[in-house]
Amino acid sequence: MDHQSVPLPLGFSQCTKEKDDFKRLLCEINTLKEAGEIVTSYPPRTFKPYTAHHWTILKLIFLKMYVRDVYTPIIGRRYPFMVFIDPFAGTGLNTYKEAKIYIPGSTLIAWFFATFPFDKVYAIGYEDIDYRVLKLRLERYIPPSKLWIAKGDANILIDQITKDIREMKEKFGGAHFLAFIDPECFEAQWQMIEKLIELENYGISGDFIILLQSRLIARTIGRIRSGEKIDTKIIDLFFGTKEWTFLIDLPSGELEKGIMDFYLERLKELKSRALIEVISIELFRAIHYHLIYLTRKTKRKSPYLATVRWLKDFVENAEKRYVDRAIRVALGMEKMIDDYLRKQ
Numbered sequence: 004m005d006h007q008s009v010p011l012p013l014g015f016s017q018c019t020k021e022k023d024d025f026k027r028l029l030c031e032i033n034t035l036k037e038a039g040e041i042v043t044s045y046p047p048r049t050f051k052p053y054t055a056h057h058w059t060i061l062k063l064i065f066l067k068m069y070v071r072d073v074y075t076p077i078i079g080r081r082y083p084f085m086v087f088i089d090p091f092a093g094t095g096l097n098t099y100k101e102a103k104i105y106i107p108g109s110t111l112i113a114w115f116f117a118t119f120p121f122d123k124v125y126a127i128g129y130e131d132i133d134y135r136v137l138k139l140r141l142e143r144y145i146p147p148s149k150l151w152i153a154k155g156d157a158n159i160l161i162d163q164i165t166k167d168i169r170e171m172k173e174k175f176g177g178a179h180f181l182a183f184i185d186p187e188c189f190e191a192q193w194q195m196i197e198k199l200i201e202l203e204n205y206g207i208s209g210d211f212i213i214l215l216q217s218r219l220i221a222r223t224i225g226r227i228r229s230g231e232k233i234d235t236k237i238i239d240l241f242f243g244t245k246e247w248t249f250l251i252d253l254p255s256g257e258l259e260k261g262i263m264d265f266y267l268e269r270l271k272e273l274k275s276r277a278l279i280e281v282i283s284i285e286l287f288r289a290i291h292y293h294l295i296y297l298t299r300k301t302k303r304k305s306p307y308l309a310t311v312r313w314l315k316d317f318v319e320n321a322e323k324r325y326v327d328r329a330i331r332v333a334l335g336m337e338k339m340i341d342d343y344l345r346k347q
């Protein structure tokens with residue numbers, strides 16, 4: 004199928020001009036919804052969207068803003084080859100348990116909202132049907148020469164991706180990647196992260212946005228503590244070591260933080276000059292997940308950081324004060340009565 008040019012000017016968003024945080028958040032969600040409407044036109048929307056909880060929109064808002072406002076404007080100018088890696092690409096379309104609105108999958112968000120276009124996009128679909136619809140959706144918008152898509156286990160296919168990026172770097176004289184690691188829980192094995200970071204040995208750096216499901220992981224570890232028999236091999240593979248078992252003895256209240264600290268320590272050991280920011284996605288005071296942003300310190304003051312911290316503050320503060328309401332309004336569950344509602 005021929006790809007289509009995107010019918011809306013999605014790359015540059017008017018939302019960046021909105022000064023009011025609540026309206027800005029609404030605007031970011033609404034442009035995602037507009038993009039979702041475009042994606043649902045083919046294949047039809049009833050065709051296997053990935054169904055998530057409403058708070059997962061936040062990871063996609065972060066991805067959208069980072070790609071649009073930070074990553075592609077900087078990297079697109081500096082590197083001859085810029086790629087997006089999406090090992091857990093899902094089905095290319097998301098919908099929500101709480102309301103039937105549609106948001107493009109992460110691969111299409113990166114593609115649509117890039118200020119400078121990616122030179123190549125790598126995406127993996129896991130199961131037969133997911134892969135089929137993902138492929139249809141991505142091929143609709145991304146030209147074949149810029150799309151690498153495969154079906155199967157990201158932990159295995161990562162070797163093909165890193166090999167291809169190394170070849171692209173040789174061909175174009177430089178390459179840089181953004182990897183969005185978005186598993187449901189334990190699926191992103193440590194060796195996969197390691198292989199991406201080891202591209203540095205070939206002169207290829209990358210930024211990472213990693214979703215750490217600290218709460219779900221804590222739940223599993225809690226079950227082990229209470230004596231349930233669980234095959235711990237997936238946890239060994241997830242952390243890339245058996246040393247995680249000390250977490251079993253942590254008091255429940257410290258477990259989520261313990262998991263996060265241990266994972267961050269492992270990342271710092273692996274990536275030289277690691278620069279890390281953690282964005283906590285919480286609604287109603289319960290942490291639902293953490294987004295780990297990982298990049299490399301540069302000699303110059305990192306141009307990324309100010310903007311990423313701003314995004315972090317925006318998402319975290321917006322979240323505490325506004326996010327639930329903004330999402331509800333965007334989902335059509337509540338009407339916006341502007342300032343009146345916000346002051347309540």
Ligand SMILES: C[S@@+](CC[C@H](N)C(=O)[O-])C[C@H]1O[C@@H](n2cnc3c(N)ncnc32)[C@H](O)[C@@H]1O
Binds near residue numbers: 129155
């Ligand atoms: C949270 S969803 C991804 C959503 C997607 N990133 C988005 O935002 O649109 C995680 C996806 O990874 C898939 N998955 C699970 N295990 C996988 C594996 N080993 N390799 C690749 N994908 C996997 C799941 O089937 C699911 O579709």
